[in-house]
Amino acid sequence: MRIVEKIADLKTIIRAQKREGKTIGFVPTMGYLHKGHLSLIETSIRHNDFTVISIFVNPTQFGPNEDFDRYPRDIEGDLKKAESVGVDVVFIPAKEEMYPQGYMTYVNVEKITDSLCGKSRPGHFRGVTTIVNKLFNIVEPDRAYFGQKDAQQALVIKKMVEDLNMNVEVIVCPIVREEDGLAMSSRNAYLSDEERKSAAILYESLLEAKEMVEMGERDGKKIVGHIKNKIESKTNAEIDYIEVVKASTLENADILEGEILIALAVKFGQTRLIDNITLSC
Amino acid sequence: MRIVEKIADLKTIIRAQKREGKTIGFVPTMGYLHKGHLSLIETSIRHNDFTVISIFVNPTQFGPNEDFDRYPRDIEGDLKKAESVGVDVVFIPAKEEMYPQGYMTYVNVEKITDSLCGKSRPGHFRGVTTIVNKLFNIVEPDRAYFGQKDAQQALVIKKMVEDLNMNVEVIVCPIVREEDGLAMSSRNAYLSDEERKSAAILYESLLEAKEMVEMGERDGKKIVGHIKNKIESKTNAEIDYIEVVKASTLENADILEGEILIALAVKFGQTRLIDNITLSC
Structure with missing residues (x-):
């Protein structure tokens, strides 16, 4: 399993895989991996020749009074879990790698982001679609996997891909729950x-x-x-x-x-x- | 020279070219081609194995009181010119093909779109970056060509490509002028x-x-x-x-x-x- 921090390095790895005709599966995450993530990753590994996951706590999808700073992080634990299921590449960019000085471009899906979580968390989905758009351009996956727990997010990303004619299939996987039914998060x-x-x-x-x-x-x-x-x-x-x-x-x-x-x-x-x-x- | 109206058909053509290892050059236009466009197209043909141009008067980059309805159109003349210089594919989608019912996703470059033409034409560059983003995803060009006449547009598109980590090289070509110096438009x-x-x-x-x-x-x-x-x-x-x-x-x-x-x-x-x-x- 390779751990990659730089966009250019990941693009080189991906290009080599594509030249060999390999299909790429991708699971974007904010880390602190749980069984929900692992079910996405395992599905990707089943469907594709080469699976990339990203671990990036994306600042642009957090509001000013939200939990960006205290969002749980456990990179070591995450790497062990990723390795144990057979991930090929873990992409862990620094904030400055994804949003360098002078960054100014955003992708926004309108209307379906006005309700539910979009109403409670203004700007949240703009941050999500922007980072996922960037990651899709970096990883160029054939298929990308999202959890149904974030139902609105899955719909918004599908809509972005459809509207912008992106070349990736978005696959939404069922919610994984704890024994008492609580959705994994x-x-x-x-x-x-x-x-x-x-x-x-x-x-x-x-x-x-x-x-x-x-x-x-x-x-x-x-x-x-x-x-x-x-x-x-x-x-x-x-x-x-x-x-x-x-x-x-x-x-x-x-x-x-x-x-x-x-x-x-x-x-x-x-x-x-x-x-x-x-x-x- | 092939004339293509459907996104899916163009994607099929592009995929076949890429499988053969061909490089793709792309010149997006709003048609009514003049020598400025032709210089971009000729540069693309020199640099790449396969050149696609698009002809699409993009409604989202026109303001409500601007000239969308009367923007000059001459598809027949454009096709002759494109054929004469050796274009491989002309993509002429209908408005509904690019913006179907329920379309709701926009790409926006902030800050550098606030001045100059962005100030006089609010929303203009959001329309430009949205359509160019879509076209880049459809054509997946190695290189795309823009005229220096629209200097701010060229800069905004370069910024979008950089910020969103898109896999295309944006090449800006010199202004072509009439004999008395008027920029071709x-x-x-x-x-x-x-x-x-x-x-x-x-x-x-x-x-x-x-x-x-x-x-x-x-x-x-x-x-x-x-x-x-x-x-x-x-x-x-x-x-x-x-x-x-x-x-x-x-x-x-x-x-x-x-x-x-x-x-x-x-x-x-x-x-x-x-x-x-x-x-x-």
């Missing part, structure tokens, strides 16, 4: 023991919402109300949003029909967690 | 006979500015003043801007030093023309 490390226990309520409430839909409920507001009640009555968590939207456009779905995404963001103490579930109605 | 077709005669003053005044600098003048304001006086005293043209800036950053250069760009935009009747000259101080 690097940010789970922030939770106190008590918060960690409470946080299981997110998936429980999504499963209850699913059950409501399966029993015939089609009123989005009633579903949101049920999840909200459950979380507020059982925890001290602060709800950022709970939304029922069309899965393909993130438009509000007051009446459930077709492919539906139920997505939520909830703060346990200082820690903001997201989760979601998709349903066919 | 598709928009020259708008000029009345009288306006056409007057317009020669742009290059004359730039040459006088150059002479002033060669004689030792280093005061940017005096140079701007001289050009302004000359144009206002000899024509009815309306000055949009005359600026003396650093060639690499477009920052104001009150005192000339290093590589300098003297750029201007002037309206003759309804027709806005631009021209510029670069100098080493």
Whole structure:
């Protein structure tokens, strides 16, 4: 496994692979790898001849009062995990390598970034699409892998690739969960023991919402109300949003029909967690 | 010479060329080809195995009160010219092919797009960088060619390619001029006979500015003043801007030093023309 810090070096490695006709899989991460990341990486290794992962805590996707500085980091642990599953290259650029002095170009997907996490985190998706655009140009992957946990992110990246005619297939992989249902996230490390226990309520409430839909409920507001009640009555968590939207456009779905995404963001103490579930109605 | 209207078809052609190890040159245009375009195309043909040009009047780079609807078009003439110099592929997509229903992604270079033409034409460069980004992803050229006449555009595109780590070399070619010095432009077709005669003053005044600098003048304001006086005293043209800036950053250069760009935009009747000259101080 090679560890690469410079863009030019990675481009040289990629070009050599492509000359040999090898397919490239890519998993961009912010590190602190968990089983969710590893499932993406393992899928990439299965699908492609050569798998690159990046570890880069991207400053442009954090707001001024967010957790950029304290985002959990464990490069040594990450490298061991990456090596153990068979990653070919880990790309770990410095901030100045990705955003040198005088940097001034941004990629923005409009409209579908106005709702859900985009509403709570202004500028977040602009940072995500910019760094992913850069990484796609550096790695030139045939396929790139993202987790369904960040459902809006996956949709926004697919939209960027489609709109800008980029030459990469974006593959979205299922959410990996802890035993009690909590979606895997690097940010789970922030939770106190008590918060960690409470946080299981997110998936429980999504499963209850699913059950409501399966029993015939089609009123989005009633579903949101049920999840909200459950979380507020059982925890001290602060709800950022709970939304029922069309899965393909993130438009509000007051009446459930077709492919539906139920997505939520909830703060346990200082820690903001997201989760979601998709349903066919 | 192949004429291609669909993105997918062009990607197939490009992939076949790349598999054979051919280098791809690319000249994006809005059509109504003149000798300036042809000099770019001929340079591309000299440098590369396979040359693609695009003809697309890009709606997103025109403001609401600009000349999108009346921009001059002559596809038949353009195809003849392209064929005569040996272009391999002309890409002529429909508007809906480039911006389908639901399009929502834009690429923006900040700061260096705030001055000069960016100031007079808000949103213009966002449209330019978005379409060029798309075209680069479709054509995947080794080299792309732009005219120095649009000096700010060339700089903005170079900056986009650098910032987004795109895999293309941007080559800027010298301005091609009419006999009386007027810079070649598709928009020259708008000029009345009288306006056409007057317009020669742009290059004359730039040459006088150059002479002033060669004689030792280093005061940017005096140079701007001289050009302004000359144009206002000899024509009815309306000055949009005359600026003396650093060639690499477009920052104001009150005192000339290093590589300098003297750029201007002037309206003759309804027709806005631009021209510029670069100098080493």
